[in-house]
Amino acid sequence: MILKKASSPIAFLLCAIVCYPSEYKTQTDLIYREEAEAKADKYIAERCRLDLYYPADTKGFPTVVWFHGGGLRSGKKSIPKQLKEQGIAVVAANYRLFPQVKCPAYIEDAAAAVAWTFQNITKYGGDPKNIYLAGHSAGGYLTSMVGLDKTYLAKHGVDANQIAGLHPFSGHTITHFTPRQERGIAKEKPLIDKYAPLYHVRPDAPPIVLTTGDRDLELLGRYEENAYFWRMMKVAGHKASEIHEFKGRNHGTMVELALELLLKETQRN
Numbered sequence: 001m002i003l004k005k006a007s008s009p010i011a012f013l014l015c016a017i018v019c020y021p022s023e024y025k026t027q028t029d030l031i032y033r034e035e036a037e038a039k040a041d042k043y044i045a046e047r048c049r050l051d052l053y054y055p056a057d058t059k060g061f062p063t064v065v066w067f068h069g070g071g072l073r074s075g076k077k078s079i080p081k082q083l084k085e086q087g088i089a090v091v092a093a094n095y096r097l098f099p100q101v102k103c104p105a106y107i108e109d110a111a112a113a114v115a116w117t118f119q120n121i122t123k124y125g126g127d128p129k130n131i132y133l134a135g136h137s138a139g140g141y142l143t144s145m146v147g148l149d150k151t152y153l154a155k156h157g158v159d160a161n162q163i164a165g166l167h168p169f170s171g172h173t174i175t176h177f178t179p180r181q182e183r184g185i186a187k188e189k190p191l192i193d194k195y196a197p198l199y200h201v202r203p204d205a206p207p208i209v210l211t212t213g214d215r216d217l218e219l220l221g222r223y224e225e226n227a228y229f230w231r232m233m234k235v236a237g238h239k240a241s242e243i244h245e246f247k248g249r250n251h252g253t254m255v256e257l258a259l260e261l262l263l264k265e266t267q268r269n
Contacts, residue, residue: 067135115156140171
């Protein structure tokens with residue numbers, strides 16, 4: 001489905017007012033890789049950490065694992081304000097960045113953060129059957145890679161099909177421009193290899209909601225590659241793929257409306 005006109009954020013808030021628990025807690029800088037790895041590598045110790053924001057006086061809440069953007073070469077973890085005090089938990093994860101590391105290190109970090117969430121969220125009251133992955137730009141790319149290429153989570157004993165939903169915001173579906181640059185490939189030259197979500201199209205993947213800004217305002221072909229991915233998922237027989245194009249919104253301003261869709265999805269179950 002393609003949205004020709006985005007819904008009003010005010011209208012959404014008015015129709016979604018729910019009384020959620022008032023007490024929320026935040027655990028910061030939790031290490032999500034093995035302690036031995038952190039001791040052996042200062043960069044792992046620095047970057048492989050997450051913040052957990054959760055409703056402390058309730059049980060069985062859904063969780064969103066959120067990956068920041070920045071081209072896989074910059075950025076830091078943060079809790080999106082729109083997801084606060086909505087009856088859900090948010091896991092905001094840092095990951096190692098280029099050029100200190102190269103592909104697939106940042107994908108492996110994202111998978112480790114997701115695995116940590118599956119293995120630990122019940123300790124805080126969350127439902128491990130209701131975990132969503134989301135992120136913007138590079139974070140959207142990581143969301144798709146971890147959710148579609150099952151090998152990354154399998155290393156941690158987690159089946160990617162346990163994920164409740166994937167919400168990549170304006171993420172690459174071809175191979176990301178940073179791993180392409182690592183191999184001397186220009187950003188204008190597309191590539192689809194094992195580091196492309198498109199390479200891992202499969203009918204049994206978790207539900208996926210693709211969102212982009214206006215095709216004429218987005219980064220290089222970002223809408224078109226997402227549209228092609230959506231079509232190939234349909235061709236493969238995937239039954240729960242959606243695509244939303246936010247007219248009048250660019251790569252950055254589309255995030256607000258994409259967060260609305262994500263929040264609606266977490267509150268549906």
